Amino acid sequence: MHCCTQHPDTCTDYKMKFLLLLVMLTACAAAPQDLSGKMFTFPQQTDSAHVKLETPREEFSAVTVCLRSFTDLNRAHGLFSLATPSAANDFLIYKKTAVNQFELSVRNSNVDVRGQEYKLNTWHSVCATWDSQSGLVQLWLDGKPSAKKFISSGSNIKGKPIIIIGQEQDSHGGRFDINQCFTGMISDVHMWDYALSSCEIQRYVDDLNFTPGNVLNWRALQFQITGRVLLENKQVNECH
Numbered sequence: 001m002h003c004c005t006q007h008p009d010t011c012t013d014y015k016m017k018f019l020l021l022l023v024m025l026t027a028c029a030a031a032p033q034d035l036s037g038k039m040f041t042f043p044q045q046t047d048s049a050h051v052k053l054e055t056p057r058e059e060f061s062a063v064t065v066c067l068r069s070f071t072d073l074n075r076a077h078g079l080f081s082l083a084t085p086s087a088a089n090d091f092l093i094y095k096k097t098a099v100n101q102f103e104l105s106v107r108n109s110n111v112d113v114r115g116q117e118y119k120l121n122t123w124h125s126v127c128a129t130w131d132s133q134s135g136l137v138q139l140w141l142d143g144k145p146s147a148k149k150f151i152s153s154g155s156n157i158k159g160k161p162i163i164i165i166g167q168e169q170d171s172h173g174g175r176f177d178i179n180q181c182f183t184g185m186i187s188d189v190h191m192w193d194y195a196l197s198s199c200e201i202q203r204y205v206d207d208l209n210f211t212p213g214n215v216l217n218w219r220a221l222q223f224q225i226t227g228r229v230l231l232e233n234k235q236v237n238e239c240h
Helices: 008-030 198-205
Strands: 038-042 050-053 062-070 077-084 087-095 101-106 109-114 124-131 136-141 162-165 184-192 223-226 230-233
Touching: 062 077, 062 087, 062 198, 087 109, 087 124, 101 124, 101 136, 124 198, 136 198, 162 184
Parallel strands: none
Antiparallel strands: 038 184, 038 230, 050 162, 050 223, 062 124, 062 184, 077 087, 077 162, 087 101, 101 109, 124 136
């Protein structure tokens, strides 16, 4: 005879405990994690492996994104991809194939940024800012600013965002292209809902006591890994 037939109260109790365990495990998986000293490693070209970064925010009148990346890719690849239902490239940092050339996209409009010295197999700090009032974007590579350029004004980034590193979105959460994927390492991802000053960006670059992102904070990050992406201790140049 089945145990639940013999002892229905005990069986119900087991089921409740099991459901409670599942809820606790889900909550733990979704809880923010301090990734200080960590990095995401993307070890191979795929059209699926990525990390989705979580935020409840759904409207931005200004944005700053900073991250550190390390790669040997000499083809085009996405570094940071934010899509909403109305715009697949609502905020995109994209390294182009051309040497020392990036593309920044906001609200599906884009501009090229040239002249930034970008070396392979080197950790780089990359920051990008945009403000809807002025419509200006600017890229900072290792603390060095690009010329400011007009891209989009008068319209906020609005709608439920899907934020992805490792792939470049051509639709809201999908249509990844293996020829645009990122391979290498990414660390220290932060996002703010305002344009950081040059001094604040320099503090991030120098890893000093900067104010962490109030939208995405590497020290309290909610994320989901899909595919072969590893969370590892960050590599440093010096040993102790």
